[in-house]
Structures are given as structure tokens and as C-alpha cells.
Amino acid sequence: xxxxxxxxxxxxxxxxxxxxxxxxxxxxxxxxxxxxxxxxxxxxxxxxxxxxxxxxxxxxxxxxxxxxxxxxxxxxxxxxxxxxxxxxxxxxxxxxxxxxxxxxxxxxxxxxxxxxxxxxxxxxxxxxxxxxxxxxxxxxxxxxxxxxxxxxxxxxxxxxxxxxxxxxxxxxxxxxxxxxxxxxxxxxxxxxxxxxxxxxxxxxxxxxxxxxxxxxxxxxxxxxxxxxxxxxxxxxxxxxxxxxxxxxxxxxxxxxxxxxxxxxxxxxxxxxxxxxxxxxxxxxxxxxxxxxxxxxxxxxxxxxxxxxxxxxxxxxxxxxxxxxxxxxxxxxxxxxxxxxxxxxxxxxxxxxxxxxxxxxxxxxxxxxxxxxxxxxxxxxxxxxxxxxxxxxxxxxxxxxxxxxxxxxxxxxxxxxxxxxxxxxxxxxxxxxxxxxxxxxxxxxxxxxxxxxxxxxxxxxxxxxxxxxxxxxxxxxxxxxxxxxxxxxxxxxxxxxxxxxxxxxxxxxxxxxxxxxxxxxxxxxxxxxxxxxxxxxxxxxxxxxxxxxxxxxxxxxxxxxxxxxxxxxxxxxxxxxxxxxxxxxxxxxxxxxxxxxxxxxxxxxxxxxxxxxxxxxxxxxxxxxxxxxxxxxxxxxxxxxxxxxxxxxxxxxxxxxxxxxxxxxxxxxxxxxxxxxxxxxxxxxxxxxxxxxxxxxxxxxxxxxxxxxxxxxxxxxxxxxxxxxxxxxxxxxxxxxxxxxxxxxxxxx
Amino acid sequence: xxxxxxxxxxxxxxxxxxxxxxxxxxxxxxxxxxxxxxxxxxxxxxxxxxxxxxxxxxxxxxxxxxxxxxxxxxxxxxxxxxxxxxxxxxxxxxxxxxxxxxxxxxxxxxxxxxxxxxxxxxxxxxxxxxxxxxxxxxxxxxxxxxxxxxxxxxxxxxxxxxxxxxxxxxxxxxxxxxxxxxxxxxxxxxxxxxxxxxxxxxxxxxxxxxxxxxxxxxxxxxxxxxxxxx
Numbered sequence: 001x002x003x004x005x006x007x008x009x010x011x012x013x014x015x016x017x018x019x020x021x022x023x024x025x026x027x028x029x030x031x032x033x034x035x036x037x038x039x040x041x042x043x044x045x046x047x048x049x050x051x052x053x054x055x056x057x058x059x060x061x062x063x064x065x066x067x068x069x070x071x072x073x074x075x076x077x078x079x080x081x082x083x084x085x086x087x088x089x090x091x092x093x094x095x096x097x098x099x100x101x102x103x104x105x106x107x108x109x110x111x112x113x114x115x116x117x118x119x120x121x122x123x124x125x126x127x128x129x130x131x132x133x134x135x136x137x138x139x140x141x142x143x144x145x146x147x148x149x150x151x152x153x154x155x156x157x158x159x160x161x162x163x164x165x166x167x168x169x170x171x172x173x174x175x176x177x178x179x180x181x182x183x184x185x186x187x188x189x190x191x192x193x194x195x196x197x198x199x200x201x202x203x204x205x206x207x208x209x210x211x212x213x214x215x216x217x218x219x220x221x222x223x224x225x226x227x228x229x230x231x232x233x234x235x236x237x238x239x240x241x242x243x244x245x246x247x248x249x250x251x252x253x254x255x256x257x258x259x260x261x262x263x264x265x266x267x268x269x270x271x272x273x274x275x276x277x278x279x280x281x282x283x284x285x286x287x288x289x290x291x292x293x294x295x296x297x298x299x300x301x302x303x304x305x306x307x308x309x310x311x312x313x314x315x316x317x318x319x320x321x322x323x324x325x326x327x328x329x330x331x332x333x334x335x336x337x338x339x340x341x342x343x344x345x346x347x348x349x350x351x352x353x354x355x356x357x358x359x360x361x362x363x364x365x366x367x368x369x370x371x372x373x374x375x376x377x378x379x380x381x382x383x384x385x386x387x388x389x390x391x392x393x394x395x396x397x398x399x400x401x402x403x404x405x406x407x408x409x410x411x412x413x414x415x416x417x418x419x420x421x422x423x424x425x426x427x428x429x430x431x432x433x434x435x436x437x438x439x440x441x442x443x444x445x446x447x448x449x450x451x452x453x454x455x456x457x458x459x460x461x462x463x464x465x466x467x468x469x470x471x472x473x474x475x476x477x478x479x480x481x482x483x484x485x486x487x488x489x490x491x492x493x494x495x496x497x498x499x500x501x502x503x504x505x506x507x508x509x510x511x512x513x514x515x516x517x518x519x520x521x522x523x524x525x526x527x528x529x530x531x532x533x534x535x536x537x538x539x540x541x542x543x544x545x546x547x548x549x550x551x552x553x554x555x556x557x558x559x560x561x562x563x564x565x566x567x568x569x570x571x572x573x574x575x576x577x578x579x580x581x582x583x584x585x586x587x588x589x590x591x592x593x594x595x596x597x598x599x600x601x602x603x604x605x606x607x608x609x610x611x612x613x614x615x616x617x618x619x620x621x622x623x624x625x626x627x628x629x630x631x632x633x634x635x636x637x638x639x640x641x642x643x644x645x646x647x648x649x650x651x652x653x654x655x656x657x658x659x660x661x662x663x664x665x666x667x668x669x670x671x672x673x674x675x676x677x678x679x680x681x682x683x684x685x686x687x688x689x690x691x692x693x694x695x696x697x698x699x700x701x702x703x704x705x706x707x708x709x710x711x712x713x714x715x716x717x718x719x720x721x722x723x724x725x726x727x728x729x730x731x732x733x734x735x736x737x738x739x740x741x742x743x744x745x746x747x748x
Numbered sequence: 749x750x751x752x753x754x755x756x757x758x759x760x761x762x763x764x765x766x767x768x769x770x771x772x773x774x775x776x777x778x779x780x781x782x783x784x785x786x787x788x789x790x791x792x793x794x795x796x797x798x799x800x801x802x803x804x805x806x807x808x809x810x811x812x813x814x815x816x817x818x819x820x821x822x823x824x825x826x827x828x829x830x831x832x833x834x835x836x837x838x839x840x841x842x843x844x845x846x847x848x849x850x851x852x853x854x855x856x857x858x859x860x861x862x863x864x865x866x867x868x869x870x871x872x873x874x875x876x877x878x879x880x881x882x883x884x885x886x887x888x889x890x891x892x893x894x895x896x897x898x899x900x901x902x903x904x905x906x907x908x909x910x911x912x913x914x915x916x917x918x919x920x921x922x923x924x925x926x927x928x929x930x931x932x933x934x935x936x937x938x939x940x941x942x943x944x945x946x947x948x949x950x951x952x953x954x955x956x957x958x959x960x961x962x963x964x965x966x967x968x969x970x971x972x973x974x975x976x977x978x
Contacts, residue, residue: 159860160800246803249758432889434860435761486776
């Protein structure tokens with residue numbers, strides 16, 4: 001008997017990552033032992049990545065609905081927000097952490113490809129991208145290699161594909177030493193009545209595979225090494241996919257042309273688990289079956305086994321269900337773009353998906369039993385509060401001596417050169433941020449990426465945020481802060497937050513302390529999203545992010561629930577930037593100054609204390625602050641508007657001063673510790689600058705939101721002064737800030 | 749004035765160019781598909797930026813052999829005006845319509861940022877309308893924009909006033925500090941001897957509107973239709 005149809009053994013199943021009880025469950029479903037090919041299909045579909053088996057219970061508690069939702073989480077490849085004028089905005093964030101840890105260039109590049117495909121598969125044209133990157137200690141040569149590879153991979157793929165990168169974040173901490181995080185987000189626009197569904201329907205309709213040929217790249221894991229299966233060694237099976245942005249661009253244009261016809265019933269991109277996942281998810285969504293002939297799939301290599309064809313994660317491919325009789329219309333579009341479009345099967349009645357190879361049935365499985373929400377397993381995991389949590393909560397800031405004003409000059413200079421604070425110019429100059437000619441922030445630096453929506457007066461404000469140090473300090477509060485910070489950024493520009501997508505990067509879910517972080521994060525996210533009326537449209541869970549320590553134990557990465565948020569600006573004429581406009585503007589802080597130095601960059605990197613609670617945070621007050629910032633922007637009272645975040649008030653003010661080479665003269669608050677005043681990261685604050693003549697209107701608006709602004713000082717021609725102490729001129733501080741990261745990278 | 753913008757399969761600045769020429773400058777614009785051979789009676793052709801055919805070999809190396817390029821080359825040889833921006837510039841060099849070549853940036857990295865340009869040629873239509881003492885702010889976005897030409901070629905560029913723009917600083921100073929990619933003599937754009945074929949690495953179409961808070965590119969694109977005084 002051929003290996004592909006021989007009954008699978010428990011050993012094989014376990015090698016492929018299935019648990020013994022899962023193997024038994026498959027036997028119960030089929031009423032027999034699955035053959036090898038079928039077992040492979042279950043193993044990938046029931047993997048964490050496809051089934052969300054260890055996370056779905058908690059993900060379901062997140063708010064999905066909001067006033068602007070066109071397509072809710074889980075219904076299609078990505079959620080869609082109604083932005084008015086008959087347009088929808090589809091957006092999603094996804095991780096590509098493990099491939100990037102092994103092969104940073106291709107790992108990151110294919111991450112970009114995959115997330116964009118999720119968007120244009122729905123018929124939406126991607127108009128902007130963002131990314132969120134995390135690496136280990138920058139002084140480690142491997143970190144430099146990873147960072148350079150990831151940035152080049154994202155750049156080469158995205159620059160060629162032609163969608164601007166308009167925002168992102170970059171954070172360094174030793175917890176990411178071996179396991180960097182690469183999260184990529186894509187945002188697209190579509191006409192609300194032209195959404196392409198990822199659903200198969202209509203028995204008899206032909207099924208096509210389009211795009212690149214299928215090769216052995218990305219076949220899941222080296223666990224296929226079983227010599228019983230193939231003569232080849234597992235070493236020959238690269239586990240990282242290879243990207244081709246030119247194919248992706250062709251696929252994009254062809255897909256969008258398809259969306260204007262009536263010929264397409266449904267379409268889904270092939271990401272994880274390739275043909276297996278796309279055929280089973282599309283069938284299950286439409287409650288139909290499929291008959292697929294694997295030998296008709298265009299191959300890159302000879303002699304591929306059925307399981308290899310089924311599991312290949314070759315990039316830039318789609319599965320398309322075409323309306324019978326309109327095949328020629330579809331073929332013509334793919335011919336125009338010189339893409340393969342091969343007819344590989346049909347939609348059938350019932351639930352069975354049947355895979356054939358040269359006429360021989362090699363797999364026969366009920367589609368619904370493979371997918372999330374169908375037969376895929378769902379687990380409840382144990383969780384428990386780690387001992388160090390209580391230890392961190394016990395931190396008392398009075399044990400940290402308050403530095404003098406003189407010492408603060410030196411601290412300020414060191415702060416702006418820290419890799420987590422310094423300019424990320426070295427990174428973003430390698431990305432095309434302007435293609436598409438809609439990025440308004442090139443010449444208007446802002447708290448979020450702001451892109452014009454062509455054909456309307458609107459703009460979208462986009463951001464990704466997560467300070468993982470806060471989440472490490474307290475998963476629930478830290479994650480709520482990530483949502484609030486994203487909303488604050490968007491509000492500063494004058495836009496109103498609409499919805500979020502999330503990328504949940506955690507350690508091993510079977511570790512109860514890691515799972516405790518996950519549960520806390522979801523609870524904090526749910527609370528903040530409900531309060532700020534920003535439903536979750538979808539996202540991605542990435543577990544098993546950890547760094548092995550020399551003693552054989554594993555240290556999980558900082559829990560990192562990255563939040564991608566979209567906001568809508570009704571009239572982009574009111575777009576407010578973060579840069580001071582001219583000398584003499586008054587500088588106000590909205591929100592309280594506190595003694596809080598918890599979980600700040602200052603406490604971690606200057607003082608050297610890594611265990612403390614999350615920073616001061618008041619969710620209720622955040623809502624009022626955001627509404628006030630939106631109104632100040634919309635009424636064009638704020639000349640500049642910028643939230644107080646990493647690095648605290650001093651860094652915030654410097655970031656506002658640098659774009660136009662201005663300075664500021666600041667007076668501290670007697671009742672607040674000087675280090676907390678300058679560098680503390682207590683939440684719920686923003687700085688605005690305004691013309692002297694606008695003060696009355698400004699106070700009226702702040703008052704109407706229950707806020708009492710504090711006058712901090714005024715904008716100077718270039719000198720930076722705190723309590724009459726000279727901290728340097730803008731130009732010299734900017735030189736430090738701009739060049740620090742590059743100098744660290746080129747420092748051998 | 750009817751202007752054609754060519755779309756190669758991997759062009760990604762084609763629609764930006766169409767938008768700038770039609771919406772911001774009011775020209776009648778037609779799109780020309782790489783597989784076609786009909787220039788549709790246009791009076792000028794623009795080759796936009798992007799990665800024409802993926803550009804895995806060498807930027808622009810394959811595009812010059814496309815059906816539409818045969819027509820564009822004939823059009824240029826008959827005196828028709830052709831502007832190549834970024835990848836379009838690379839294609840024009842590969843096709844032999846412009847002298848010189850574009851090498852990898854000195855940093856070996858892709859660079860996207862605003863740069864300043866000093867308009868140089870007083871006889872080439874795309875730069876002659878710009879004030880040589882007022883630097884223009886125009887973005888670049890390329891990995892291979894490091895212009896190079898041999899000594900003789902450079903001399904003839906100078907002798908014939910074929911250098912369109914040089915990278916400079918805010919004050920108009922042309923020096924090493926203001927050279928983003930290592931280009932010989934800070935050259936950002938050149939034209940042919942006949943002054944009807946123009947190539948430049950910076951993207952004027954990315955600087956044509958209040959929406960982008962930068963309209964410095966308009967003068968350059970308007971130059972495409974500038975009358976040349978004898």
C-alpha cells in the first residue's frame with residue numbers, strides 16, 4: 001500500500017503535533033483510522049495556528065460588534081468597518097515570529113505578503129501597512145542581524161508590492177533575544193457592495209487555484225522526517241516560505257479586477273496549511289463539500305506527495321470558486337496578468353472533502369470537522385498568578401532617590417539615545433512610506449499614520465501600539481493601556497477610533513503562568529474596547545514565543561498583545577499634527593502629572609529596576625481625554641497635539657519641537673517628583689500647543705469634558721529649558737535622537 | 749494636452765502619476781498597457797516608478813523589451829517627449845535613450861525620504877521653468893538610484909546642459925552631506941542630447957498637492973509641456 005493511503009500510526013500523529021486524545025477523536029469522527037494523508041490534514045487544521053484551540057474560549061469574550069461594523073470578527077478573512085460614502089475598511093494584523101527567528105529576511109517578507117493577501121482576497125485594495133517589531137538586546141550581534149534582515153525583508157516586499165508603510169513600533173528587550181516578534185498589519189478599502197466572500201457554494205461550481213506554483217516550501221515542520229513516508233530527509237524540506245512580491249502584485253490586480261465581475265462565488269488566500277486550509281474553511285463556511293484533484297495543481301517540483309501538495313505553504317496563491325459558465329471571464333483576467341489559473345476541482349453537495357491524486361482517492365474527510373467552530377478541539381487551560389507578580393506590585397517608588405535638576409540634564413541626554421526612545425529613522429527610511437500619494441504624515445508628523453481616502457473628504461488614522469513592559473507588569477492593566485494609547489494617538493490627530501485588530505504574542509499556553517498573562521490580557525482588552533467603543537474585528541494568536549535559557553528552562557517573551565487601531569477623520573482639513581508650529585505657542589498638559597515612575601523606560605533603563613506595577617491608568621478619564629482631543633483638533637484650536645508615552649513628558653515635548661527645529665521652556669510641578677514629572681509614564685496625558693489668543697475657547701472645551709489643563713510653558717526658538725536650566729539646543733538634541741540607533745547598529 | 753502613462757505589470761506609481769497629472773495638473777491622461785503597441789496619439793509619455801517586471805535581474809532590464817517600449821523608443825527617436833521617474837529612469841537608461849546607469853545606493857539600502865533638488869539645466873523643458881536658486885522639496889524612494897557615467901559622458905552632459913537636477917541641502921548647497929545615494933556629482937536627473945527624453949530618480953508626482961502639504965513637484969511635471977524658446 002502506498003504510504004499516502006496507509007493507515008496512520010499514533011507515533012506519526014504525535015510527531016505531527018497531534019495529542020493521543022486528538023488522534024482518537026479523529027478515529028471517532030471518521031469511524032476508522034485515518035490514512036496518512038488525512039492525518040496530516042487534521043494535524044495542521046487542528047494546530048494551534050489554524051484552530052485557536054487554546055485561545056478561542058477567551059477570544060469569544062471580546063466585544064465584536066460596534067456601530068460601524070460591516071463584517072464582524074470571524075465572518076471573513078478580516079473584519080470590515082463602515083467608513084461611510086459606501087466604503088468599507090478591511091484591516092488585520094498577523095504575526096510571522098517563528099519564520100523570522102530562523103530566516104529574518106524571508107520570514108518577515110512573507111509575513112507582509114500574507115497579511116496583504118488577507119485584505120485583497122476580500123476585494124479590498126490595501127492602501128497602508130504598519131508593523132510592530134520586537135527584538136532582544138541591541139548590543140548582541142545576532143539582534144543586529146535579525147533586525148537588519150527583518151527590516152530589509154519587510155522593505156523589499158512592501159516596496160515592490162507598492163503599499164506605503166505609514167506607522168509602526170520597534171522595541172528592544174532581552175526577553176525577545178532568540179524569539180523576535182514580527183507583526184504586520186494591512187489596511188484596505190473596498191466598495192461595501194463588492195466584498196468577496198471566503199465561502200464556497202453552489203455544487204457543480206468549479207474550483208481554481210491561481211497564482212504561483214506549489215513547491216515544497218513551508219511544509220509544516222521537520223516532523224515529516226519519518227523515513228516510512230518518503231526517501232527524502234526532512235532537511236530537504238525548508239520550513240520557511242519564500243516570497244515573490246511581483247507575483248503578489250499581479251495577484252492583487254487580478255483579484256481586484258475579479259471583484260468587479262459577477263464570476264466569483266468565493267475566494268480565499270492560501271496562508272497557513274495552504275490548500276488544506278482554504279478548501280476546508282471555504283467549504284465549511286458554505287456548508288458544502290469539495291472534490292479536489294491534487295495532480296492538477298501546478299507544481300514547482302516533480303514527485304510531490306499528496307500531503308506535500310496539501311500542506312505546502314508556497315506563497316502568492318489563492319483558491320477561487322467560480323460561477324459555472326463564467327470560467328472564461330475569469331481565465332481572461334488571469335491571462336491578462338500572466339498568472340496560472342488551474343481548474344482543480346468542483347464544489348459538491350454534503351460535507352465531505354475528497355482529495356484525489358491521479359484519480360485515486362487519497363483523503364476523504366468531513367470539512368466541518370476540521371475547522372474552528374466546527375469539529376476542531378477547544379480546550380480550557382489552567383492558569384495561575386505567578387509569584388513574581390506580587391513581588392512587582394510591592395515596588396515602592398520612594399525607595400528610588402529623586403535626581404536633582406542637574407542630574408536630570410544628563411538623564412535626559414541618555415534617555416533620548418536609548419534604542420527604545422531614539423528615532424527609528426534608520427528603520428522607516430528603508431520603507432516606501434509615500435507610494436500611493438495618500439500619506440498625509442510625510443509632511444505633517446502626527447501621533448498616528450493619517451491617509452487620505454480618495455474621492456471623499458475623509459482620512460483614516462492608523463496606529464499599532466503595545467508597551468509590553470506594562471503588560472509584563474500587569475497583563476490586564478497593561479493591555480487596557482495598549483488599547484487606550486492607540487485610541488489616544490488617533491484622537492490627537494482629530495480622528496475618532498473605530499475598531500481594533502489584535503496580534504496576541506505569548507509564551508507556551510500549557511504553562512499556567514503564561515496562560516494567566518493571556519487571560520489577563522484578554523480581560524483588559526475587553527474592558528478597554530467596550531469602554532472606548534472599539535470592537536475587535538479579528539487578529540491572530542501566536543503562542544510558544546520563548547527564549548531558551550542556558551539552564552534548560554524557557555523564558556517566555558514579554559506578553560505582547562499588539563493593538564492595531566483604525567480611526568476615521570470625517571474632514572481631513574482638521575488633521576492635527578504633533579509638531580509645534582512657531583515660537584511663542586503656549587504648551588498645556590491635559591491629564592494629571594503624578595509621582596508614577598512604574599514600568600517606565602526611565603525606571604528600567606536608567607535606574608535599573610525591572611519589576612514594578614503597571615503605570616498609573618484611569619480608563620474612565622481616558623475616554624474624556626480622547627473626546628476633548630478630538631474636539632480640539634476638529635475646532636482647529638490645537639496647533640500641535642501629542643500623547644505622553646514612552647520616555648515621559650520630556651521626550652514628548654522634544655518630539656513636538658524637533659520637526660521644525662524649535663525648543664521649549666518648561667516649568668516643573670513642585671508637588672510631583674522631578675523624575676516622574678519629566679520621565680514618568682503615568683497614562684491619560686497629552687500635550688497640546690496653542691496660540692495665546694485661543695486660550696479662552698480652549699479652556700471652555702476642556703471644561704466641557706471635565707478636564708483642567710495645566711500650563712507647562714511655551715515654545716522657544718530652539719533652546720530647551722526646564723526650570724531655568726538649559727538642557728541643550730534642539731539641533732544638538734535632535735542629532736543625538738536621530739543618530740543613536742544607527743550608531744548602535746554600526747558599532748561593531 | 750494628452751499624456752500617456754505606461755503601466756508595466758509591476759508598476760506601482762502609475763496611478764499616482766495619473767492622479768497627479770490629471771487631478772492636480774489638469775491634463776488629459778490615458779493609461780498605456782505594457783502589452784499594447786498603440787500610443788493613442790499622446791503628445792508625451794511618462795514611465796512611472798515601481799518594479800516593472802519584478803526587477804529581480806536589474807531594474808528596468810526586462811521592461812525595455814516590452815511591446816509598448818518599442819513604440820516609446822520610436823516615439824522618442826522622433827522627438828516625442830518622454831519622462832521616466834525612478835524605475836522609469838532606470839528603464840530609459842537600460843533602453844539607451846538616456847546616458848549613464850543607476851547603481852545600487854552607496855548604503856546598499858532602499859531609501860525613502862524627502863530630498864532637496866537644485867534645478868540645473870536652463871535649456872531642458874522640465875527644469876528650465878524652475879528657479880535655480882530655490883531648492884525644490886521632492887521625495888526619493890529607491891534602492892538603485894546611484895547615478896554613474898564615465899568621464900567622457902559626464903563632460904558631454906555638462907557641455908550640452910543635460911543635467912536636470914542635483915541633490916542639494918535646504919539652502920541649495922550641493923555637497924556630500926546632501927547626496928542621499930552616492931550619485932556622481934549629486935546627479936538626480938538627466939536628459940538626452942535632444943532634450944526630449946528626461947529621467948529622474950525623485951518622484952515629482954509625490955509632491956503635487958496641498959493634501960500632501962507639498963506642491964514643489966508641479967513645476968517639474970508642468971515642464972513636460974513647456975515650450976522651448978529657440
